[in-house]
Every structure is written in structure tokens, then in C-alpha cells.
Amino acid sequence: MSRFKLALQDEHRSNLIVSVLAIILGFLAGLLILLITGLNPLDMFIAMGRGVFGITDAGFNIRYIGEFLVTVMPITLTGLSVAFAFQAGLFNIGAEGQMIVGGYAAVFVALVVKLPIGLHVVVAVLAAAVAGALWGFVPGLLKAKFNINEVVVTIMMNYTAMYTTNYLLKLIPGSSLTKTADIPQSASLSSSFLSSLTNQSRLNWGIIIVILAIIIFKIIMEKTTFGYELRAVGANRDASRYAGMKVSRNIILSMSIAGAFAGLAGAVMTLGTFGFGRVLTSFDGYGSDGIAVALIGGNTALGSLFGGVLLGALQSAQTIMQVYGIPKEIAVIVSAMIIVLIAMKNGLKDILKRIGGIK
Amino acid sequence: MSTLYTALNMTLIFSCPIIIAGLGGLYSEKSGVTNVALEGLMLIGAFASATTIVFLEPYTAWAPWISIVVGAIAGGIFSLIHAFASIRLKANQVISGTGINMLATGLTVYLCQIIFNQQRTQTFQTGFAKVSVPVLKDIPIIGPIFFNNVYATVYIGFLLVLITWYVLKKTRFGIRMRACGENPHAAESLGINVYKTRYIGVLISGILSGLAGGILVLTQDTQFTVGSIHGIGFIALATLVFGKWNPFGVLGAGTFFGLSQIIRMFVNSVAFLSFLPDEVFFAFPYVITIFALILFRGKGNGPKAAGIPYDQGARS
Numbered sequence: 243m244s245r246f247k248l249a250l251q252d253e254h255r256s257n258l259i260v261s262v263l264a265i266i267l268g269f270l271a272g273l274l275i276l277l278i279t280g281l282n283p284l285d286m287f288i289a290m291g292r293g294v295f296g297i298t299d300a301g302f303n304i305r306y307i308g309e310f311l312v313t314v315m316p317i318t319l320t321g322l323s324v325a326f327a328f329q330a331g332l333f334n335i336g337a338e339g340q341m342i343v344g345g346y347a348a349v350f351v352a353l354v355v356k357l358p359i360g361l362h363v364v365v366a367v368l369a370a371a372v373a374g375a376l377w378g379f380v381p382g383l384l385k386a387k388f389n390i391n392e393v394v395v396t397i398m399m400n401y402t403a404m405y406t407t408n409y410l411l412k413l414i415p416g417s418s419l420t421k422t423a424d425i426p427q428s429a430s431l432s433s434s435f436l437s438s439l440t441n442q443s444r445l446n447w448g449i450i451i452v453i454l455a456i457i458i459f460k461i462i463m464e465k466t467t468f469g470y471e472l473r474a475v476g477a478n479r480d481a482s483r484y485a486g487m488k489v490s491r492n493i494i495l496s497m498s499i500a501g502a503f504a505g506l507a508g509a510v511m512t513l514g515t516f517g518f519g520r521v522l523t524s525f526d527g528y529g530s531d532g533i534a535v536a537l538i539g540g541n542t543a544l545g546s547l548f549g550g551v552l553l554g555a556l557q558s559a560q561t562i563m564q565v566y567g568i569p570k571e572i573a574v575i576v577s578a579m580i581i582v583l584i585a586m587k588n589g590l591k592d593i594l595k596r597i598g599g600i601k
Numbered sequence: 602m603s604t605l606y607t608a609l610n611m612t613l614i615f616s617c618p619i620i621i622a623g624l625g626g627l628y629s630e631k632s633g634v635t636n637v638a639l640e641g642l643m644l645i646g647a648f649a650s651a652t653t654i655v656f657l658e659p660y661t662a663w664a665p666w667i668s669i670v671v672g673a674i675a676g677g678i679f680s681l682i683h684a685f686a687s688i689r690l691k692a693n694q695v696i697s698g699t700g701i702n703m704l705a706t707g708l709t710v711y712l713c714q715i716i717f718n719q720q721r722t723q724t725f726q727t728g729f730a731k732v733s734v735p736v737l738k739d740i741p742i743i744g745p746i747f748f749n750n751v752y753a754t755v756y757i758g759f760l761l762v763l764i765t766w767y768v769l770k771k772t773r774f775g776i777r778m779r780a781c782g783e784n785p786h787a788a789e790s791l792g793i794n795v796y797k798t799r800y801i802g803v804l805i806s807g808i809l810s811g812l813a814g815g816i817l818v819l820t821q822d823t824q825f826t827v828g829s830i831h832g833i834g835f836i837a838l839a840t841l842v843f844g845k846w847n848p849f850g851v852l853g854a855g856t857f858f859g860l861s862q863i864i865r866m867f868v869n870s871v872a873f874l875s876f877l878p879d880e881v882f883f884a885f886p887y888v889i890t891i892f893a894l895i896l897f898r899g900k901g902n903g904p905k906a907a908g909i910p911y912d913q914g915a916r917s
Binding site for chain 2: 275279333335384388389390391393394395397398399401402405406408409523524527530533534537569571572573574575577578579580581582583584585586588589590592593
């Protein structure tokens with residue numbers, strides 16, 4: 243008990259305790275909903291286990307592990323996006339839209355711009371990052387210059403992104419009403435090596451992008467003065483201003499970089515997982531998954547990877563869950579509960595301290 | 602001319618849910634709790650209303666009215682999660698609101714799967730019936746816009762604007778509520794129960810958002826889908842900024858955003874617009890909201906303590 247008390251008094255460790263508690267309670271809430279609606283909660287965990295470890299009725303199938311990693315990739319990137327903005331004290335609900343425009347830019351470069359093999363895919367991926375960054379730049383600019391709340395603006399930008407790219411996608415030669423033509427091999431992230439390694443799963447070189455993004459996030463945040471300033475601005479905007487930091491510039495940059503991470507998620511999906519651009523009728527929800535991922539991971543790089551793996555496990559189990567008759571939205575419900583619970587971390591800490599007998 | 606009347610008439614219908622949800626947001630913010638969960642609360646209200654009407658409509662002509670009441674109640678109950686998180690557990694209100702939006706998305710579609718075995722509710726046969734008010738509908742100009750072929754729910758919207766203005770400006774309760782949103786410590790020292798007042802503020806916002814969601818789905822749709830609310834809750838939030846946190850401002854801003862929604866229906870009647878792709882008009886309400894936020898960015902019109910958890914011990 244005394245070690246528990248000590249941990250609670252330590253800022254960093256108490257955050258960790260609250261995160262773990264939020265994850266447990268989030269899953270419990272999911273179980274409760276399954277129970278109330280007459281379904282067997284154990285099936286959810288069996289499905290998750292089978293999804294993550296590739297255990298099927300016909301024995302071990304490594305394809306499931308490949309597909310599990312495929313679900314981890316985009317939500318880890320949108321998680322990094324949300325986490326990066328959070329570090330600067332900004333709430334990026336716009337990862338969804340930034341990802342959509344990133345995906346469009348990647349597909350545009352892939353299908354319309356002619357470039358040699360090797361260079362083509364790199365340019366397509368960078369285009370996605372730039373497009374995402376632009377989509378993050380706008381709310382960043384409005385926040386920095388006019389102090390307009392980034393939450394409403396980014397939501398509006400999400401819808402704008404969806405409808406605008408839906409139109410633009412259909413203009414690309416070869417597009418149907420629902421998707422573009424398949425992208426050429428020179429711009430593809432797909433990998434026959436990774437795919438054959440995982441029994442024909444859709445696993446692709448996007449995984450390299452995710453790893454690089456995590457490293458870049460970590461270096462910017464922990465090794466550069468810019469990262470230090472961002473965190474200072476996030477901790478106390480006014481104090482940073484008095485200390486002579488360029489607060490406006492930092493806000494704009496952090497939203498732009500956050501947008502770039504989300505844009506990369508778009509590239510991974512279009513150039514890697516699908517191999518074409520899709521006309522969307524509603525949001526995929528990668529943006530809100532990113533919020534859960536970032537919060538679970540305490541807005542750090544490796545934390546986001548952990549959050550991505552955890553929620554990826556839940557999501558990759560969705561198809562198996564449906565076999566058990568569990569609607570796949572249970573994954574959304576659990577993620578949402580985790581977000582609400584982590585939002586209450588100060589209150590939860592107070593409760594834990596009361597239980598632990600600390601004044 | 603008749604096209605213009607129809608357009609204005611449609612504007613009223615599409616503004617109504619925005620205005621009602623906006624008023625909901627007003628109560629919450631005035632009491633000191635930022636409510637970005639309006640969208641999710643509307644989803645809950647829309648789902649509850651659509652489900653109720655599917656089951657009730659074979660039995661009673663009152664089904665639409667009962668359904669929106671059920672929607673309002675569902676929204677109210679659901680808002681208590683946000684209230685509990687924000688008020689008792691000192692949550693970051695924007696994050697908790699976002700979580701609630703996501704929860705509403707997941708839960709409504711989940712329940713559709715459980716109840717209807719599909720991603721949406723069943724379609725209902727009749728939502729609200731349009732009404733025409735005798736005598737009044739013959740008044741020139743005003744008649745065709747306000748009293749001919751319009752949903753009665755539109756009048757609920759107008760009525761709620763007046764009630765909200767009266768409650769917030771003229772009643773003891775309203776003045777206390779505003780005190781909690783401006784300076785909760787001063788309010789507490791005068792004997793006002795800040796926690797309780799904020800609970801009521803959020804609860805009213807839940808009831809009104811649920812009602813707005815119900816009205817939206819029963820007047821603009823034939824079933825509930827996950828896209829039924831499509832950002833209207835956030836546009837309602839923008840009406841607060843645009844309308845300077847005033848009920849009549851919300852009315853004006855809501856009407857403006859309602860107009861932005863219906864333009865796409867009249868594109869074909871206006872020659873110079875008809876060559877633009879549909880997507881331009883789908884995106885229009887969202888783009889115009891961003892511009893409205895830029896143009897009407899307020900300087901300190903919002904309640905000063907909105908969004909800050911109240912801690913009895915802390916002094917600011």
C-alpha cells in the first residue's frame with residue numbers, strides 16, 4: 243500500500259496508474275454493454291486473442307498478425323498527430339480531415355504525376371505529409387492569430403476535406419464514382435515480401451513510415467529546442483510568451499506538423515493498404531481513434547505506439563467478433579469510454595488518493 | 602417568387618434543430634460547462650426518436666410527438682455522463698465532450714445492430730406532418746413563409762428562444778446560472794450551489810440537444826444513420842460565438858446556418874449555380890461556418906469561467 247501511495251504522489255507515475263485504470267474501466271464498460279444487450283462478453287476477448295495471435299479454427303494463421311499490424315499503422319500515425327498537438331496544448335480533432343487530404347495528395351501524385359521508380363513513392367508520401375500539414379496549418383493560423391477555438395474549426399475542416407476530395411478524386415482519370423484506378427507499382431507501398439511473410443495479408447512498407455514517424459516525433463520533442471518550446475507553450479502559454487518564445491509561430495508549426503503525421507496515415511492507407519483512393523460517404527473514424535491512442539499513450543511517441551497496438555488489437559478483432567454476433571461498434575464504445583475516463587484523470591487521481599488515505 | 606418562399610420556408614425547417622441545440626449549448630456554457638458534446642447528444646436524441654417512432658407509428662398519430670420527447674429524455678440522461686465527468690471529476694471538458702461524441706456514434710450504431718440487425722434504424726413511414734395555420738397563412742409575405750406548409754416543430758424553436766431569453770435574463774435561476782459561469786467562487790460565497798447549478802445547465806443542454814436531434818431526424822430524414830447529424834452539433838456550437846452568447850443571436854446565427862444547408866436544394870433553380878458540382882454545396886455549410894467564426898470572433902463575450910472545472914478549494 244505504501245508503494246502505491248508513493249506512486250500516487252509522483253506526477254508521472256500517477257498518470258500511468260490513471261491510464262491503466264482508464265483502460266481497464268473502458269473495457270469493463272464494454273463488457274457491461276455486451277452483458278446488458280444479451281451477448282457474451284468473453285467472446286470479445288476470445289476474438290481479440292484470436293485476432294492478435296492468429297489462432298483460427300484451422301490452426302495458426304500468420305495472416306491475422308499481418309492484418310493486425312495493418313490496423314495498428316494508421317491509428318498510430320493519427321495518434322502521433324493528436325499527441326503532437328496536445329504537447330503544445332492544442333486539441334487536434336482534425337486528424338481525420340488531415341488524413342483524408344493526405345490520402346488524396348498521395349493518390350494524385352501516384353496516378354497523375356509521372357516519376358521514376360524509387361522517387362515516385364517518396365514524392366507521393368511527402369505530398370501526403372505536405373497536404374496534411376496545410377490542413378493543420380489553417381486551424382493553427384486561426385488559433386494563433388485570432389484565438390479561434392481549434393475544435394470547431396478542425397471539425398468543419400474534416401467535412402470540407404471529405405467533400406472536396408470526393409469531388410477531386412472523381413476528376414482523376416480512370417476513377418469510378420466510388421474509387422480511383424489502382425495506383426501504379428512505382429508509387430505503391432505494398433510489399434510482396436511482407437505480404438508473403440504474413441500469408442498474403444495487406445501488410446506493407448507503411449510500417450517503415452510509422453517507425454520513422456515515431457522516431458521523428460521523439461527527436462523533435464525530446465532533442466530539439468523547438469520541441470522544448472512546444473512543451474513549454476503547452477504547459478503555460480503566457481509564461482512562454484513572457485520568456486520570449488514565439489508562441490504564435492509555435493502554435494502554427496505544431497498544428498502543421500500534427501497535420502503532417504495524419505497526412506502520412508492517409509498515404510499509408512491509399513498507397514499501402516488499399517492501393518487506390520476511395521470516395522467516402524462518412525468518416526472512417528481514424529481521427530477519433532487517434533485521440534484515444536494519444537490519450538492512452540500520455541501524448542508521447544512510444545505511448546502512441548502502445549495505444550495503437552492496444553486499439554489495433556481491438557479493431558482487428560472486429561471481423562471475428564461479428565462471427566460471434568457482436569456488433570463491431572463495441573470497439574468504438576470501448577475507445578470512447580477510455581477517452582472520457584482519461585479526460586477525468588484529475589478527478590480519478592483525487593479518488594485514488596482518498597482511497598489510499600492521502601490528503 | 603414562390604421558389605423564394607419555399608426556400609425561406611425550408612430555411613426555417615433546417616434552422617430549427619440548429620437553434621434548439623444552440624440554445625442547449627447556451628445553458629451549459631452560461632452555467633460554466635463547455636459542451637462540445639452537443640453533436641453526440643443530438644445523435645442520441647435522433648436515434649431514440651427514430652427508434653421510438655418505428656415502433657409507435659402503427660398505433661398512434663401522436664407517435665412523432667412522443668418520439669421527440671423520448672429523444673429529449675435520452676439526450677438528458679446521456680448528458681449526465683458529461684455533467685458527472687466535468688463537474689464532479691473535474692474533467693478536461695473538451696476531451697470528455699469529444700469522448701462522449703464518439704461514444705454516441707458507437708452506441709447508437711451498436712444498438713441499431715442489436716435492435717434492427719443493420720447499421721441504421723428501420724425507415725419510418727411518416728415523420729411529422731406539415732401544417733398550415735388557417736387565416737395566418739393568407740397574410741402576404743409572412744404567411745407563405747411562416748404559416749404555410751411548415752412543421753409545427755419550427756414554432757417550438759421560436760418559443761424556446763423566447764423562454765431561454767426570459768429564463769436567463771429575468772429569472773433568479775437564470776441570474777444564478779450566469780453567475781456560476783462568470784465567477785463561480787463569488788456565486789458560491791453568495792450561497793449558490795455551483796455544482797447543482799452546473800448539473801442543471803448541462804442537463805438542460807442534453808434535453809434540448811436530444812430534442813433537436815429528434816426533430817432533425819423526423820423532419821429531414823426517413824431513418825437514423827450515423828450520418829444523420831453530420832456536424833450540426835458543432836455548427837450549433839458555432840452559433841454561440843456567432844450569436845454572442847445571446848438567445849436571439851443564436852436564433853439569427855442558426856437561421857443563417859440553416860440557409861447555408863438548404864442552398865444545395867435550390868441549385869437547379871439558379872442558373873449561375875447549377876454548373877457547380879454537388880460537393881461544393883455539401884461542403885458549403887462547413888466552410889461558411891469557419892468564415893463566420895473568423896468574422897465574428899468575439900472579444901470576451903463568452904462566460905469567463907466556461908470550461909474551467911470548479912474547485913471549491915482553489916481561489917482564482
